[in-house]
Amino acid sequence: MRTDVIVVAAGNGLRAGEGVPKQYRPVGGMPVLRQTMLRFLGQPGIRHVLPVISPEHTDLCNAALAGLDGVLPPVTGGTTRQAxxxxxxxxxxxxxxxxxLIHDAARPFVSARLVADAIAAAAAQGAAVPALALVDTLKAVAAPGFLATGPDRNAVRSVQTPQSFRYELIRSAHRAQAGADDLTDDAAVAEAAGHPVASFPGDPANFKLTTPEDFVTAERRLLAELADVRTATGFDVHAFGPGDHVVLGGLRLPHTHGLAGHSDADVVLHALTDALLGTIGSGDIGHHFPPSDPKWKGAASDQFLAHAAHLVRAAGGRIAHLDATVICEAPKIGPHREAMRERIAAIAGIPVARVSVKATTSEQLGFTGRREGIAALAAATVRLPWID
Structure with a gap:
């Protein structure tokens, strides 16, 4: 059955503290909204994912979801969740x-099992929600500062998203309740329209980011999920040719010669690109950007590294560290080291503290020692979800 997902992201998340709305704050190196969308994209049975946002957040949303396939253009939400x-x-x-399926943007840990169960429950029951049994005793508020006996915890459940429905059922229910925007979830909307709502087992890990402390917990959980730590290396070399500058680490450095190559011959970015591609087993730079293709002639190498970083993230990975060693007699790298680190970090979309740039000579030995060209070694470390 064709299944679409609505991700509700129109709120401001005031309880999460100051700053941008919580759905656009970074967790695991990417915005919460993107983390959430990735949990649905590519899942069996999912056709499209539709974000519903505030019009004030259009630029934030576009930046958060750039490059994702299967995402419909965002639509403008209302003043309430129901709207x-x-x-x-x-x-x-x-x-x-x-x-x-209707899901909260601030729940970025929805599992494949939960998505599959939601689809199956909606197909079988028409309306269903994931629910968890309570482990804490519930008390009623008798008076300020005093509690009294509350409901039996065995008779109540806490409810999560994604809540799942037959499309026509829930659309009709929402239309019927259009004047009552005080219902707190879509199950309540369906119930108010006379539809029974089934339940299926929820997932304690599928918690909602609400407070600043939740973001700390989310970071720890993502690191635990990314248990596959991989390191790969890259190497590149280019000979000197005519010119008055070289491009290294994304910077244009004055020099007595240029570097010969099909693109801009940036050996640093080329080596780093190959290292990143190696961590996900995705070939090498020549596979993705063949020198036989004239459109890459003279191309800036920053797009090569950015592409490799995108592929790592598309695989659910996180770049932990990039390290490059430049081997040459000249030009001197030291004066440009920090600017190079900043440029590499910006291209790869990681903090500058996760980038290292070093330089050495070959003691006048070999082609670099004879000043015939420049070489670069690189290493990349990434964290990926564990796959058996």
Whole structure:
């Protein structure tokens, strides 16, 4: 059955503290919204994922979701969650799915199992939500500062997202309840319209980011998930040719010669690109940017490194460290080292503290010692989800 996902991201997340809305704050090196969207994209049965956002956050959303396939153009939400979901449902009406999952953007740990169970439950029951049994005793507030006996915890559940429905059922329910924007979730909307709502097992790991402390917990959890630590190396060399500058580490450095190559011959970025590609087993720079293709003639090598970094992230990975060693007699690298680190960090989208640039000579031995060219060695360390 065709299944679309609505990701509700129109709120401001005030309880998460100062700064940009929580759905655009970084966790694991990327915005929460992107982390959440990636959990759905590519899952069996999922056709499209639709973000519902505030119009004030359009630029933040575009930056967060750049380069993702399967994401529909975001739609503008309303002043309440119910109104935002209704806007998303109506946006899907031109090419309606059979089923729809409705998920909070601030829950970036939804698992493949939970997604599959949500789809199966909606197909079988029409309306279903993931639910968790409570482990704590519940108390009622008798008076300020005093508690009294509360409901039996065995008779209540905490509810998560994604909540799943047959599309026409939940769209009709939202239309029927359009004047009552005080319902707190889509299950309540379905119930108010007379539809019974089934439940399926939730996941304690699928928690919602609400407070600043939740972001600390999320960082720790993501690091635990990225248990596959890989290191790969890269090497590149280019001969000197005519010119008055060389390009190294994304910087244009004055020199008595240029470097010969099909692109800008940046040996540092080329070596780093190959190192990153090696961590995910994705070939080498020549495979992705063949020198036989004239469109790469004279191309800036920053796009090669940026592409490799994108592929690592698309694989669910996180770049932990990049290290480059430049081997040449001249030009001197030391005066440009910090600017080079900053440029590499910007291209790869990582903090400058995760980039190292070193330089050495070959003691006047070999082609670099004879000043015939420049070589570079590189190493990349990434963290990836464990795959057996």
């Amino acid at each position: 935002s979901v209704r806007a998303g449902l109506e946006a899907l009406a031109q090419d309606p799915p059979d089923l729809v």
